[in-house]
Amino acid sequence: MWSRVATVEKLQQALRLIDSYSLVCHEIRRCITLAELRDLTPCTYLPVVADHILAVGWLEKAFEIPTGPTPQEVFAKLTEFARNPWQPFVSAGYHECGICQFGGEKRGTANLFIPYEGKIYVCPELITHYINAHYYSPPVEFCEAVLACPPMQSMAYKRLLVACSGAVLWQTE
Numbered sequence: 001m002w003s004r005v006a007t008v009e010k011l012q013q014a015l016r017l018i019d020s021y022s023l024v025c026h027e028i029r030r031c032i033t034l035a036e037l038r039d040l041t042p043c044t045y046l047p048v049v050a051d052h053i054l055a056v057g058w059l060e061k062a063f064e065i066p067t068g069p070t071p072q073e074v075f076a077k078l079t080e081f082a083r084n085p086w087q088p089f090v091s092a093g094y095h096e097c098g099i100c101q102f103g104g105e106k107r108g109t110a111n112l113f114i115p116y117e118g119k120i121y122v123c124p125e126l127i128t129h130y131i132n133a134h135y136y137s138p139p140v141e142f143c144e145a146v147l148a149c150p151p152m153q154s155m156a157y158k159r160l161l162v163a164c165s166g167a168v169l170w171q172t173e
């Protein structure tokens with residue numbers, strides 16, 4: 001009886017260890033993925049990876065971050081999009097700002113999908129914080145895409161997603 005209790009306890013201990021290891025592994029994987037993601041390269045952070053789905057604003061401390069002024073209308077539109085963004089995937093947890101000096105001041109879960117001229121740019125919703133607090137300057141073609149993008153819950157937006165081969169985002173099977 002004693003040995004059985006001891007065994008169960010040991011197994012539970014082992015399970016807790018495995019759980020914490022897999023959390024650490026998930027975190028390491030996330031850091032490696034983010035560290036490789038540069039602006040305008042295919043976004044490998046999503047369940048679907050395609051040449052026309054491009055990363056913008058996946059910033060980590062290890063990067064050289066492009067800084068400079070961003071048009072205020074671009075910031076305003078991104079802020080508006082982040083209120084109720086269109087989301088093709090269930091989020092795999094939140095990400096925290098990795099470039100704040102002391103601990104992440106902001107965290108976000110959603111990503112913004114901006115279709116434009118055959119491409120779909122995808123950025124974390126934290127992009128508004130990166131622009132506002134850290135002077136991140138997103139690429140010009142992304143800014144053009146944001147200014148041309150219809151409201152995210154509109155039919156025009158969905159039509160534009162389809163026109164930019166966005167169906168890969170919801171046909172993941």
Ligand SMILES: [Zn+2]
Pocket residue numbers: 097098099100101104105106129133134
């Ligand atoms: Zn920050």
